Amino acid sequence: MKQALELTPDGHPDKPGRLSNLGNAYESQFSHLGELSDLESAIVAMKQAVELIPDGHANKPRMLNNLGIAYESQFDLLGELSDIESAIVVTKQAVELTPDGHADKPGWLSNLGTAYESRFGHLGELSDIESAIVAIKQAVQLIPDSHANKPRILNNLGNAYQSRFGHLWEISDIESAIVVMKQAVELTPDGHADKPGRLNNLGNAYQSRFSRLGELSDIESAIVANKQAVELTPDGHAGKPGWLNNLGIAYQSRFGHLGELSDIESAIVVMKQVVELTPNGHADKPLRLNNLGNAYESRFDHLGELSDIESAIVAMKQAVELTPDGHTDKPGWLNNLGIAYQYKSQFGHLGELSDIESAIAAMKQAVELTPDGHADKPAWLNNLGTGYESQFSHLGELSDIESAIMVMN
Template identity: 45%
Template sequence: MLLYHFEHVGDITDIDHSIRVLENALQLTPDGHPDKPSYLSTLGRALTYCFEHLSNITDIDNSIRVQENAVQVTSDSHCDKPHLLHNLSISLLHRFDHLSDITDMNKLISMLQDAVQLTPDGDPDKPVHLTSLGKTLWRHFECLGNITDIENSIKVQEDAVQLTPDGDPSKPGHLASLGNTLLCRFEHLGDITDIENSISVQENAVKLTPDSDPGKPGHLTRLGSTLFCCFEHLGNISDIDKSIRVQEDAMELTPHDDSGKPDDLSNLGNLLCCRFEHLGNITDIDNSIRMHMEAVKLTPDGNPSKPCCLSNLGNALARRFEHLGHITDIDHSIRVKENALRLTPDDDPNKPVYLSTLGSALTWCFERLGDITDINNSIRVKEDAVQLTPDGNPGKPGYLSNLGHSLLHCFERLGNITDIDNSIRVAEHAVQLTPDGSPDKPYCLSNLGGSLLSHFQHLGNITDLNSSIRVTEDAVKLTPDGHPSKAGYLTNLGGSLLYCFEHLGNITNQPIQLLFLLVTGSRHHISSVSNVPADLANHCPLGVVNGVADVH
């Protein structure tokens, strides 16, 4: 009764009293008593709750010990055994999250496998055990990278979905979990079928969840994130349009005073900003800024989400400045980003993101006003972002590439050869750290190509020009047809080829012939060159190419 009261009211005195009562009950209960496993398991739950509130490792150790005892004294044929195993796995997961001991992860996988095996298919708890096992296997994959884990995770979660009728209120949760795991496998292996299936099952989760269900906004938000991931990889504008629509639905279903409302507003603001970057519709960026301002307003300074809300607002303001050139926007962007940094401790995993994006805003300010202090500060904060990020972090290539971009601008303004050498060095590091299947790889390659081209323009080393052409061609090849960024990479490639033509004075090879036709002819002539991809011709602008498109 006391434990039940704690679960609903959260008074820590209830949990302390509950633990004492249960310990006394166990002392009075002989080992062979049929209720002893239940008392042990309940005591374990109480100790786990205590650990969640006080973070005393002794509590979770004792919780696991008494629950292991409950499991050991319960025969496999007993109907409560799967439930006891499942509860034990929850406590093991808490300790793993706290200590990161892989032994705990291996144990809880074993416990959940036993729970699944001991539960008949017709039991309503079977899908719950299967989904829990699937989530744990997914975590195991994230720890060790064994692809078998994520494949098994998907298999058992598919079983959970198949065993759960559509009318069961737990079905959307099983579908959402399966969708997340399919997305994870897509991000690691790049099989487009996985992300298509992820979207399909998450759409089903949304469809099966009534608007009155408090879990529906979460299902919508996850679906929106998956659609956006699909857009990032394939560049299909319809995906980001759908992502925005479902995020708007999530926001409408979330009460204004809900603690998750600022996150919903910020997510929608980010999506609108991204669509603006690709389509240039000023309404999108105005709405993005409005959403971010509302998110900031709803989030108190002491809230750990406040720096993220501020940084996102700064990003949107910087993008509008880049498009419209209003100095007030970039000044406002820099102020809110600096505020985000002041609220963020050095050990916060998001600090490098805030540093790097502040650096980008300072670079744009330098490009407009020419104040050398801005570009120096940009390089400084971007270097801090790189230094705070280990090589294995997926954000590191982006921070390196952004740093290279600022170093390139500094070189072009001051002519210090050290800056362009460092720009190439960090851009090469960014490329090395980025797998071919990553949607960021073309961006990193194109930035490297821009730095190499600038090095050639100032020093005249033909090796730099050839390398610039090679890496920019790779950026084009890795970018799907129809992707909004492909035209920019093609234009950068065209600029490098133009310099090659001007330097060598011949058009004997096909890329140079293509560029010559681009400068002097039409899309029809370009398309007539044999073996040239049609999409390359279609993206080539008419008229003379003057220089290289800016790399951002």
């Protein structure tokens, strides 16, 4: 392709098409190998193709859409705002150049919506998620139910509604998300590669509504959908650990609602599997270890077995150790670890001074890493104060009760 392009003079009518083909080939190679240089070469070739082809040409919208996808892939990889802004500009142009009756318009509207949603995730601007919903809704209205892409576009719309729900906490958004995600699942055949992911998204939406309304039927529906997602996914699949994690969270939520031991035991079984399937370098490993620790702690609260609080401490310590100091979740995980040590220090006649000291060390670090205006800082200071009180009860040192008073004030 490169040779064909080199032999094609600039004014030749086939030059844009050959540049576009070369860009698509580089993007395919990027999808296969994950090399940034291939994606960058794809963008260079696709940009050149778009610049050379007139607006009235039938292939221009497709070339613009492909360029937008490449920019969005580069944004996902590097997190550069300029890439997602470029994606929005060129995909919007693709949509504007395409008449409503055109078969490709719904797909391009959906891509525009997901680009807006990506920028919303980066900047948190409400206008972006609203633009995403408008574009994807239009895509859904333009595409017939029988079209192979309809479930994908419905799923994208559901994700956008769920994102806005997370921002505004409006019940209508999570209800809309559930309606369209159910439709996406129903239109997707069982053997389809994307069915587990769509079931997982539906389960998460039910979990979100449960967190808002506390209706038992929602957490039960979440478990059914999340479980089905896991069952349809082979062990080696990259998405399986995340889907197991969501199932574990659903079991833990139902345990919190009903107090059934079988639920927290199911949560621990699947969360252990999640941790085992997640490599140490993975960005989500600390979160998954923290979740496992919380599940062990919940069972400890229920049964009072020392082994559970010890298992919680092992998981939570590993979560903390794998998380850099600047990470926004580190203070919360340190606070959780401190609470677990404090529970252990209060267990029967085993109250070890070393556990109280470890609790204070973790809680102190949580407080130090948290800025003053943070919503959780008062609670973490209070926990640190109770840690000092425990140490005072153990040792009778006046300095500990003074430290408790100071941090609780």
